[in-house]
Amino acid sequence: MSVLREIHVLTLFPDLFDGFLRESILGKALADGRLAVRLLDFRGFAEGRHRSVDDVPYGGGSGMVLMPGPLVAALESLPSGTRKVLLTPQGRPFDQAAAVRLAAQERLALCCGRYEGFDERIREHVDEELSLGDFVLQGGEVAAMAVIEAVVRLLPGVLHNADSPTEESFAQGLLEYPQYTRPREFRGREVPEMLVSGHHEQIRRWRRKEALRRTRQKRPELLARLAPTAEDRKLLAELDAEAAATGAARPRIDVALVHHPVRSRTREVVATSVTNLDIHDIARASRTYGIDAYHLVTPITAQRELVQTVAAHWLEGESGARVPQRADALQLVRTVPTLGDAVEAIRRETGTAPLVVATAADAHGRPTVGWAVLRERLAVESRPVLLVFGTGWGLADEALDLCELLLEPILGPTDYNHLSVRVAVGVTLDRLLGRAR
Ligand SMILES: C[S@@+](CC[C@H](N)C(=O)[O-])C[C@H]1O[C@@H](n2cnc3c(N)ncnc32)[C@H](O)[C@@H]1O
Known part of the structure; x- marks a missing residue:
C-alpha cells in the first residue's frame, strides 16, 4: 500500500x-x-x-x-x-x-x-x-x-504511539471510550475502579462497552451504521439490561391514530371515521410492542363515544372475561378530540412534553429521520415519545407541524405505496422496538 x-x-x-x-x-x-x-x-x-x-x-x-x-x-x-x-x-x-x-x-x-x-x-x-x-x-x-x-497523523511514524489512530473515536465506527489520567481523585470524582485493576482483558471489554454506551448517547446514527460483532451485541444487551434495572430502559412510548386533520384523496383536510379494525388491531400491536397508551384522535364526540363503547364491550362485558387477551390490549385505548390533547395528556401524566414523531407514506419534501437513527435514539431518549399515524390519505400539514420529527416512509420494492394504517403501525413498531430472536 x-x-x-x-x-x-x-x-x-x-x-x-x-x-x-x-x-x-x-x-x-x-x-x-x-x-x-x-x-x-x-x-x-x-x-x-x-x-x-x-x-x-x-x-x-x-x-x-x-x-x-x-x-x-x-x-x-x-x-x-x-x-x-x-x-x-x-x-x-x-x-x-x-x-x-x-x-x-x-x-x-x-x-x-x-x-x-x-x-x-x-x-x-x-x-x-x-x-x-x-x-x-x-x-x-x-x-x-x-x-x-x-x-x-495517520502516516506511519508520525505519532509516537502507533496504536492511537486505531483506538480513538471513529476508527472503529464508534466514539472513543472515556479517558482518565492523574490524579486518581479530582474534586471528589474517582477514576473508574476497572481502569486501575490491572486486568487488561477486562479493561479492553470495559472500554468497548463504554464506547458503545457513549456512541449510543451522543451519536446514535453512528451506532446505527455499525456492523456489531458478537461481543458488541452482548455488550449492547448488557447496556439495555442496566438501563432496564435503573428504570431508564426506554421512554414511555404512545401511539396516536389521527382522524382529523387528515387529507382526503383530493388532498382536502377532512375528518375520517373510526373503524372497528383500527381499534382492535392497533391496540393488539400496541400491547405486543409494549406501547403505553393508544390514543384515537377525533373531534367528533359520537365517534369517541363509539370507540369507548367498543373498548368497554371487551373490558367490562362477558366478552372480556371470555377473551382476556383482548381486554389486555383494549385497556390501552384512549380517546381525545385533538392531537394536542394527546400531547397534553402525556405531559400531564409524565411531567414532560413528549417527543412527537410523525409518520407518512410520502414526506412531501420535509426532512425525515431514519429508522435506525430513531431506534437508537429511543434507547437513550429521556422524554416520552408519541408516534403519530394518519388515517385517510395521511396527516395534514396542521398535524405534521405539531411533530418534531418525521419518520422515513416505509417503502417496499414496488412503487405501490398504499399500506393500511394498521400494517404501517405494525411495521413501524417492529422496526423501532422489535427484538431479533
Ligand atoms: C463562501 S464559500 C462558497 C460557498 C458556495 N457558494 C456554496 O454555497 O456552495 C467559499 C469557499 O470556501 C470553501 N468552503 C466553505 N465551506 C466549506 C465547507 N463546509 N467545507 C469545505 N470547504 C468549504 C469552499 O472551497 C468554497 O468554495
Whole structure:
C-alpha cells in the first residue's frame, strides 16, 4: 500500500498556512522529509495584467465566482497520479474513513475555493469533493488544514504511539471510550475502579462497552451504521439490561391514530371515521410492542363515544372475561378530540412534553429521520415519545407541524405505496422496538 508523500494545496492565500505547517506533528513530518506540502497560488496561472481569478456570475447574483482557467491550469500542472480533491460545502462530509483513504494516496491535491465558490466546470477536473461539515466557511483553507492534520497523523511514524489512530473515536465506527489520567481523585470524582485493576482483558471489554454506551448517547446514527460483532451485541444487551434495572430502559412510548386533520384523496383536510379494525388491531400491536397508551384522535364526540363503547364491550362485558387477551390490549385505548390533547395528556401524566414523531407514506419534501437513527435514539431518549399515524390519505400539514420529527416512509420494492394504517403501525413498531430472536 502506498503512503502519502506529497500534498499540494491550491490556494489564493498561501500565507494562511505559515504557522500551521511549522507547528507540532506536521512541522516534524515536514522536517523529517517524509512528507512535502507544496502551496500553489493559482493566481500565478491567471492571465492578463491583473491576473484575475474570479468574475461575476452569469445570470446575476451576489459575489464573484472562481473562473475555471487558472484553477484548471494549476491542477493540470500537478504530477500525474495526484488525487485531486475539491473542498466545498457541497462535497461528501469528510470523516475518518476518508482520512484513512487519502493517507494511502501517494500524492494529494486540495483545492481551496474563495468568494462565492467554483465555476461548475471546475468540478469535472477533480476526483472528489469533500466538505468539512454543513456550514459555510469563507474559503477552503481551514478545511484543507483540517484534512491535512487528520491525514498526516495517520502516516506511519508520525505519532509516537502507533496504536492511537486505531483506538480513538471513529476508527472503529464508534466514539472513543472515556479517558482518565492523574490524579486518581479530582474534586471528589474517582477514576473508574476497572481502569486501575490491572486486568487488561477486562479493561479492553470495559472500554468497548463504554464506547458503545457513549456512541449510543451522543451519536446514535453512528451506532446505527455499525456492523456489531458478537461481543458488541452482548455488550449492547448488557447496556439495555442496566438501563432496564435503573428504570431508564426506554421512554414511555404512545401511539396516536389521527382522524382529523387528515387529507382526503383530493388532498382536502377532512375528518375520517373510526373503524372497528383500527381499534382492535392497533391496540393488539400496541400491547405486543409494549406501547403505553393508544390514543384515537377525533373531534367528533359520537365517534369517541363509539370507540369507548367498543373498548368497554371487551373490558367490562362477558366478552372480556371470555377473551382476556383482548381486554389486555383494549385497556390501552384512549380517546381525545385533538392531537394536542394527546400531547397534553402525556405531559400531564409524565411531567414532560413528549417527543412527537410523525409518520407518512410520502414526506412531501420535509426532512425525515431514519429508522435506525430513531431506534437508537429511543434507547437513550429521556422524554416520552408519541408516534403519530394518519388515517385517510395521511396527516395534514396542521398535524405534521405539531411533530418534531418525521419518520422515513416505509417503502417496499414496488412503487405501490398504499399500506393500511394498521400494517404501517405494525411495521413501524417492529422496526423501532422489535427484538431479533
Ligand atoms: C463562501 S464559500 C462558497 C460557498 C458556495 N457558494 C456554496 O454555497 O456552495 C467559499 C469557499 O470556501 C470553501 N468552503 C466553505 N465551506 C466549506 C465547507 N463546509 N467545507 C469545505 N470547504 C468549504 C469552499 O472551497 C468554497 O468554495
